Amino acid sequence: MKKENNFTQYEKALIDLTKNELALQKLQDSFATSKAKKYKTAMKFMQKDKVKYNRLATKYNELQINEAKLKLLQEKMSNLLQS
DSSP states (O other): OHHHHHHHHHHHHHHHHHHHHHHHHHHHHHHHHHHHHHHHHHHHHHHHHHHHHHHHHHHHHHHHHHHHHHHHHHHHHHHHHHO
16 A cells, blocks of 8 residues: 555656656747747847948948038139139
């Protein structure tokens, strides 16, 4: 009788351990999935920021070119008015 009781307790403990291992595995999978999603989102934002930065850099370069052209035009106008 005592052996049967010990065996039953052993079976219950083994079942509980298996349930806990499954719960732990599920939690680890959940964290891995969450981490992957956050990484993917961060990469998407980085890509968007890179595109925005490139657009701003292009606009800045265009502005520099336009300012140089304007300066040349002002010099030409000044020269024409002096002539």
